[in-house]
Amino acid sequence: xxxxxxxxxxxxxxxxxxxxxxxxxxxxxxxxxxxxxxxxxxxxxxxxxxxxxxxxxxxxxxxxxxxxxxxxxxxxxxxxxxxxxxxxxxxxxxxxxxxxxxxxxxxxxxxxxxxxxxxxxxxxxxxxxxxxxxxxxxxxxxxxxxxxxxxxxxxxxxxxxxxxxxxxxxxxxxxxxxxxxxxxxxxxxxxxxxxxxxxxxxxxxxxxxxxxxxxxxxxxxxxxxxxxxxxxxxxxxxxxxxxxxxxxxxxxxxxxxxxxxxxxxxxxxxxxxxxxxxxxxxxx
Amino acid sequence: xxxxxxxxxxxxxxxxxxxxxxxxxxxxxxxxxxxxxxxxxxxxxxxxxxxxxxxxxxxxxxxxxxxxxxxxxxxxxxxxxxxxxxxxxxxxxxxxxxxxxxxxxxxxxxxxxxxxxxxxxxxxxxxxxxxxxxxxxxxxxxxxxxxxxxxxxxxxxxxxxxxxxxxxx
Numbered sequence: 297x298x299x300x301x302x303x304x305x306x307x308x309x310x311x312x313x314x315x316x317x318x319x320x321x322x323x324x325x326x327x328x329x330x331x332x333x334x335x336x337x338x339x340x341x342x343x344x345x346x347x348x349x350x351x352x353x354x355x356x357x358x359x360x361x362x363x364x365x366x367x368x369x370x371x372x373x374x375x376x377x378x379x380x381x382x383x384x385x386x387x388x389x390x391x392x393x394x395x396x397x398x399x400x401x402x403x404x405x406x407x408x409x410x411x412x413x414x415x416x417x418x419x420x421x422x423x424x425x426x427x428x429x430x431x432x433x434x435x436x437x438x439x440x441x442x443x444x445x446x447x448x449x450x451x452x453x454x455x456x457x458x459x460x461x462x463x464x465x466x467x468x469x470x471x472x473x474x475x476x477x478x479x480x481x482x483x484x485x486x487x488x489x490x491x492x493x494x495x496x497x498x499x500x501x502x503x504x505x506x507x508x509x510x511x512x513x514x515x516x517x518x519x520x521x522x523x524x525x526x527x528x529x530x531x532x533x534x535x536x537x538x539x540x541x542x543x544x545x546x547x548x549x550x551x552x553x554x555x556x557x558x559x560x561x562x563x564x565x566x567x568x569x570x571x572x573x574x575x576x577x578x579x580x
Numbered sequence: 581x582x583x584x585x586x587x588x589x590x591x592x593x594x595x596x597x598x599x600x601x602x603x604x605x606x607x608x609x610x611x612x613x614x615x616x617x618x619x620x621x622x623x624x625x626x627x628x629x630x631x632x633x634x635x636x637x638x639x640x641x642x643x644x645x646x647x648x649x650x651x652x653x654x655x656x657x658x659x660x661x662x663x664x665x666x667x668x669x670x671x672x673x674x675x676x677x678x679x680x681x682x683x684x685x686x687x688x689x690x691x692x693x694x695x696x697x698x699x700x701x702x703x704x705x706x707x708x709x710x711x712x713x714x715x716x717x718x719x720x721x722x723x724x725x726x727x728x729x730x731x732x733x734x735x736x737x738x739x740x741x742x743x744x745x746x747x748x749x
Contacts, residue, residue, distance in 0.1 A: 297585070297604040299650045321651065328646045329627040331605055343651050370640075393717025395634055395641040395694065480716040 298340040305350075305429055305458055308342050312454045313431050315340040320456060322366050322404035325396050350403075350458065359464035365403025365457045369415070370394070372402055380422060380491035381462055382575065383471030387418035387489060390473065393481045403457045406442070409449045409512070412483040412551070416443055417507040418473050420515055421489035424462055430455030443512035468500075469493045472572035475507075476564055478551060484508040485551045486560055488568035492523065494576045499523045504536060504565060509544040509557060516543045523569070533569050537562030589653050593618060594662030602649035609633045609644035611652070612659060620660035620689045624719070631718030634690035634697075635659050641697035660689035668699035671738045675731035683722030691718045695732050705736035 299321070302308040312318050318340040321327055330336045344350055350364035353371060359378055373388035391397050391405065391414045405415045406426070416439075424439040431454050439460075444450050451457060465471075475487040487507035493500045502523040506514040519539040526532035546557040586601040593616050600615035609626075612618045612635070624632035626645045633644040636658040644657075663669035672695055675681075682688050698706055698714045706714070711732045712725070720728065 299587075299604075299648065301651075321648065324648060324651065325628060325643070325646050328607065328648055331648075332607065332626045332645065341648070343648075345651060392628075393631070394697075394714060395631070395643050395717055396628060396646075398640040399637070399642055399647070480713065 297338060300340065300342045301346050302342060302344075303346050303348060305347060305456065308344060308347055308456055309429060309431060309454060311340070311342045312456070315342075318342055320344055320407070322401040322407075323368065323399040324404075325392070325400035326404065326408050326410075344403075344456075356464070361462040362459055363402060363462075364459050365407075366401045367403075369397040369400045369402060369405065373397060377462075379465030379467075380469035380471040380493070381465050383418045383421050383473050383489050383491050384415075384462070386471065386473035387414040387475075387487075390414050390475050402460065406439075406460070407449055407451065407457050409443050409445075409447050410483070411443075411446060411510060411512055412487075412508040414473070414475060414484065414487060414507065417487055417489040417505040417513040418471075419460065420513045421471065421473075421491045421503045421505040422462055423491075423503065424460050426457055427459045427461065428455045429458050436461075440513075440515065446511045465491075466493045466501075468495050468576070470572045470575040472568050472575060474564060474568040474571060476560060483551065486546075486557050486564055488564050489513075490565075490568045490572045492528075492569070492572050492576075494573070497527050499526055499528050502536075502569075504540065504568075506540055506544065506561065506565075508551070509540070509546045509561065511545070514540065514544060516540060519543070528569060528573055530566075533566050534562060536569075537565035540565060587650055589649055591652055591654070592656040594658055600649075604650075606649040607645050608635070608637070608642075608647040608649050608652050608657065611649040612644060612657065615649075618659050618661050621693075622686055622689060624686070629717075629719070630687070630690075631694065631715075632687055632690045634693045634718065636693060636697055639701070641694050658693070660692050663692060663696055666696060668704075668735065668739050669696045672696065672699075672732065672735040675735040675738070676728065679727040679731040679734075681723060681727040681731040683720075687718060687720040687722075691715065691720065691728060694718050695735070699736060699739060703736070705740040706732070708733055711736075 319338045321341040321343045350366040353363040419439040471491040489505045492502040519536040522536040541561045548554040585604040622632035624630035
């Protein structure tokens with residue numbers, strides 16, 4: 297296995313293009329574990345560690361945020377992002393353990409596309425846009441379209457996720473991330489990422505995204521619509537939870553049976569919505 | 581790990597500049613244990629779960645088993661062997677011994693390094709809850725953790741007292 301250290305995105309793309317089955321190495325917190333366990337044996341790794349600028353998190357004047365793919369999970373956890381974007385920091389704070397977050401990257405976690413991981417549902421809830429650069433140039437896709445299947449993204453061969461753009465959070469927007477896990481630091485049995493915009497106690501728009509409940513982060517237009525225009529009363533929140541419960545297609549694994557996961561969805565959705573609303577009511 | 585495809589890697593380990601040969605797929609843990617003969621860091625799960633290999637990389641707690649050796653060129657690593665002169669670690673060592681916080685000892689180097697990282701970076705005198713959260717990624721199958729947490733609380737309080745004149749959190 298060869299290891300390359302490009303210093304520019306173009307150089308990294310060139311290296312990926314001339315090596316069949318080559319992989320990008322970012323923080324390595326999942327990739328190296330997979331190498332150690334013999335689950336992967338790529339002929340070449342292209343390390344992004346020395347690619348200039350990819351580890352930058354930029355706050356724009358309008359409240360939007362751009363983060364490079366190799367921003368660490370620890371940096372995102374500490375970023376204290378405004379409004380709805382708080383869902384991202386909240387999710388990053390719950391990724392594994394401090395030592396993992398110190399080196400694990402945002403882009404690496406998103407590209408691994410594990411539906412039980414914390415960051416994918418949070419980035420869908422935050423309406424992130426992903427920038428991918430490959431041999432055919434640059435394109436931008438929504439987080440919703442980025443996650444395709446278990447451990448599968450919309451990136452094509454030779455493409456690299458270079459940065460993630462977050463739109464300015466609307467006035468009155470809030471975000472929360474709630475994870476139900478067996479023990480601190482574990483992958484989610486079920487997780488809920490919520491962003492909402494509230495105006496005088498009325499929910500103008502909401503995005504509810506479940507982790508660990510389908511092959512990719514699960515978001516249903518009907519569930520989001522069930523909250524819009526309401527005061528987040530118990531019935532409206534229960535309706536959204538029931539729709540997500542119906543739409544879920546969870547795996548059964550050591551973290552819970554499919555039936556168990558389905559059963560806890562409405563309760564967790566209600567708690568996550570309440571946590572988000574409490575942020576709106578908290579003094580700034 | 582040497583042999584076909586090995587590459588020289590320059591790192592600083594416990595303040596000492598070293599050039600070590602890293603084979604393909606070798607991790608920082610392999611490099612430290614087999615290359616530098618620093619066997620304080622332990623291999624447990626080798627997949628980032630147990631924390632027995634915890635070291636400081638460029639000052640931050642890290643899993644040595646999850647870093648490719650060849651990707652560590654230029655990095656500075658501190659292992660449990662490098663904590664001898666650290667005042668936080670010295671207090672921790674004494675408190676852990678006094679509390680019976682060490683049984684088989686396999687997890688102890690990783691826990692000592694993780695807690696030293698906490699004392700240095702995040703909280704000089706952390707409370708029990710902070711310590712429990714911080715040690716969430718360090719598995720001990722002997723002690724039940726209570727003695728470790730109590731020892732860490734006392735070690736933190738001692739070092740703050742030494743630094744700032746008997747303050748407690």
